[in-house]
Every structure is written in C-alpha cells, then in structure tokens.
Amino acid sequence: MKKISWLEATSIEEAQRAVNTTVSDALNKNYGKGAIIKSGGIDVLDLMKEGLIAPDRIINIRNIPGLDQIQYDAEKGLRIGANVTLAEIEGNKDIGSYYLALQQSVAKAATPQLRNMSTLGGNLAQRTRCWYFRSKEHACFRKGGAICFAKNGENEYHAIIDNGTCSSVYASSVATALLALDASVEIATMKGERKQVKMGEFFVPPWVEEGQENILEQGEIITAISIPPLKKGVKSYYIKQGARASYDWALADVAVVVEMSGKKCKKAIIALGAAAPIPIRVEDAESILVNEGISEESVLKAADVAMEKAKPLEKNGYKVAIFKTIIKRAIDKTTS
Numbered sequence: 001m002k003k004i005s006w007l008e009a010t011s012i013e014e015a016q017r018a019v020n021t022t023v024s025d026a027l028n029k030n031y032g033k034g035a036i037i038k039s040g041g042i043d044v045l046d047l048m049k050e051g052l053i054a055p056d057r058i059i060n061i062r063n064i065p066g067l068d069q070i071q072y073d074a075e076k077g078l079r080i081g082a083n084v085t086l087a088e089i090e091g092n093k094d095i096g097s098y099y100l101a102l103q104q105s106v107a108k109a110a111t112p113q114l115r116n117m118s119t120l121g122g123n124l125a126q127r128t129r130c131w132y133f134r135s136k137e138h139a140c141f142r143k144g145g146a147i148c149f150a151k152n153g154e155n156e157y158h159a160i161i162d163n164g165t166c167s168s169v170y171a172s173s174v175a176t177a178l179l180a181l182d183a184s185v186e187i188a189t190m191k192g193e194r195k196q197v198k199m200g201e202f203f204v205p206p207w208v209e210e211g212q213e214n215i216l217e218q219g220e221i222i223t224a225i226s227i228p229p230l231k232k233g234v235k236s237y238y239i240k241q242g243a244r245a246s247y248d249w250a251l252a253d254v255a256v257v258v259e260m261s262g263k264k265c266k267k268a269i270i271a272l273g274a275a276a277p278i279p280i281r282v283e284d285a286e287s288i289l290v291n292e293g294i295s296e297e298s299v300l301k302a303a304d305v306a307m308e309k310a311k312p313l314e315k316n317g318y319k320v321a322i323f324k325t326i327i328k329r330a331i332d333k334t335t336s
C-alpha cells in the first residue's frame with residue numbers, strides 16, 4: 001500500500017511552502033504524485049479512488065484559522081471564507097435574505113452529508129465530472145490527450161454551447177450563482193499577495209488552456225469569495241435541474257439577477273451552468289429584458305435567445321428545452 005504523509009497546515013504560508021503541484025498538473029503531467037492541498041477532501045479523495053492522482057503528501061488547509069468566517073455588511077457586501085462549508089452558507093440568514101440565488105445553489109448541491117464536508121474553495125476548484133475525464137482508461141483532451149471522447153460518445157450530460165474543443169461542463173453549480181451575483185475570488189499568490197479576480201475571469205475554457213478549468217497556479221490558494229451589496233429592489237433566483245433531486249450534479253442550472261424600477265427592468269444578469277465547458281452569461285438574452293421590459297413575450301424571447309448558440313451533440317438536445325424552461329421560471333421569480 002502506498003504511504004501518504006499528511007501536513008496539518010496552520011497558515012496559508014505554511015501550506016504554500018509545502019505544495020509542489022496542483023491537482024491539474026498532477027493529472028496532466030501524468031505523474032500523479034507530489035504534495036497537493038485538500039479542504040473538504042471530497043474531490044481529492046474521488047480523484048485518488050479513480051486512480052487519477054496518487055499524491056505523496058496531502059496538505060490539509062481545512063483547519064487554517066480565519067478561513068471559516070461569513071461576514072455581511074450592508075455597505076460592503078458579503079465575504080465568505082474559502083473553508084466555509086456549503087451547509088454553513090445554506091444556513092446563513094443574511095445570505096438567505098440578500099443573496100437568495102447563492103443560498104439556493106448550495107442547498108441544491110450534492111447531499112446534506114456532502115454539504116457538511118464541502119468547502120466553498122474546494123467546490124470552485126473541483127474538477128469536471130465528465131465520465132471520460134474521470135476514467136483512467138481515457139486520455140481525454142482535458143487530461144492532455146488529443147481528443148474529446150464525449151463529442152462522438154456518451155454525451156447526454158455534456159455541453160451544448162462552445163462544445164467544439166471539449167464538451168465537459170464545469171462541476172460547480174455554486175459557481176453559476178456566484179457568476180450572476182458578480183462575485184470576486186480572493187487568491188493568496190506565491191508572492192505573498194492577495195489578488196481579487198472577478199468570477200468570470202476565474203474560469204479557463206478548454207480552448208484557452210486544455211489542462212485546467214481555473215486560473216489557479218501551483219501554490220495559489222483561494223482565501224475568500226466576496227459579493228458586492230445588492231441594491232434595493234434587486235432580486236436573485238437560482239434553479240437547478242438534475243437527473244435526480246439529490247446526490248447529483250446539474251444537467252442544467254441558471255441564476256438570474258434582476259433590478260426592477262417600477263415596470264422597467266434596469267439590469268438583468270442570466271448565468272448558465274452545465275451549458276458550456278465553463279459557466280457563462282448570456283448577454284444577448286439579458287439585453288432583451290432591459291430593452292423590451294418584462295412581459296410574457298420578452299421573457300420567452302430571452303429564453304429563446306439564450307439558446308441561440310446551442311449546438312447540441314447527438315444525445316443532449318433535450319437540454320435546450322430544459323434551459324429555456326428554467327430560464328423563464330427564474331426570470332418570472334425575480335420579476336413577479
């Protein structure tokens with residue numbers, strides 16, 4: 001049996017000194033070894049069980065002080081430490097009151113047991129659940145191979161938009177809500193700095209970088225997520241459709257943020273998960289709501305336009321109808 005050593009990190013700096021690879025590098029450079037960080041450990045353990053990584057050392061960042069706080073301030077907005085669990089986010093009253101879409105996204109993720117273990121930082125950095133990526137037998141594009149096996153294979157759960165290079169989808173459905181809510185990711189860099197990255201710039205699509213789905217480099221650690229305060233009158237809503245109600249990732253999910261002023265729609269954000277390899281905003285659909293106002297026709301039109309770029313694969317055409325339905329329902333919830 002392989003021996004694995006364990007470091008119980010007590011500070012970000014100690015963890016960073018000990019890390020010598022990212023999970024992405026461990027997978028793509030095909031050596032699978034090295035020292036990697038874990039928080040909740042759900043995905044790290046799965047990747048080990050799947051035989052995709054075999055670290056020599058695990059750096060546990062789960063108990064580093066100061067990463068487990070949720071702070072809300074009406075002027076500054078929300079700040080959630082990277083080690084806060086999904087269950088803690090679900091149960092937080094301020095998040096329920098002011099950032100409903102975020103609360104709904106965590107409440108719909110995984111199962112209660114998994115939400116008790118899963119941290120926000122680990123959730124955002126988990127790897128795709130594409131079954132070809134997760135199979136040791138398939139050297140797929142996201143693992144540094146030449147092809148995407150899903151494109152002409154079992155692709156019912158895969159991307160319907162921007163799926164030409166690789167058709168896997170991002171596993172975090174919480175990221176869909178964070179994208180719509182204009183969240184930023186705070187990252188501790190190896191230079192000892194803290195940088196802020198907008199959620200939309202955190203994701204890396206496969207045509208930019210095949211081997212990783214986010215911008216995290218070796219040793220970089222997410223320390224917090226922050227979301228600006230929402231103006232009065234701004235509502236958010238999140239809907240996830242899975243194959244099962246629990247214990248499953250999204251087939252399709254949507255987060256909508258709408259600012260109304262009387263009957264006028266001043267601002268609309270529509271973010272989709274499990275549609276493309278990374279969470280996306282559908283800006284053409286958003287502008288219909290702003291330009292044409294909210295009516296049965298404009299909402300249906302926005303849902304149609306959101307799917308205009310869809311090019312489903314052989315087995316996932318059904319996702320288009322699901323997306324149109326949940327987009328419409330989410331807009332209705334924020335405007336009624």
Ligand SMILES: Cc1cc2nc3c(=O)[nH]c(=O)nc-3n(C[C@H](O)[C@H](O)[C@H](O)COP(=O)(O)OP(=O)(O)OC[C@H]3O[C@@H](n4cnc5c(N)ncnc54)[C@H](O)[C@@H]3O)c2cc1C
Binds near residue numbers: 083120248
């Ligand atoms: C059956 C099942 C269903 C699920 N359904 C959903 C779902 O519907 N929606 C959803 O969003 N999620 C879902 N998940 C994912 C789950 O909720 C966890 O969020 C996820 O697996 C990883 O969280 P973790 O804290 O355990 O991370 P870990 O396993 O500890 O880490 C995951 C990755 O992130 C890196 N990492 C961890 N913390 C940090 C940090 N602070 N900074 C930088 N890198 C870090 C690790 O090195 C590793 O690469 C599901 C999981 C399972 C098993």
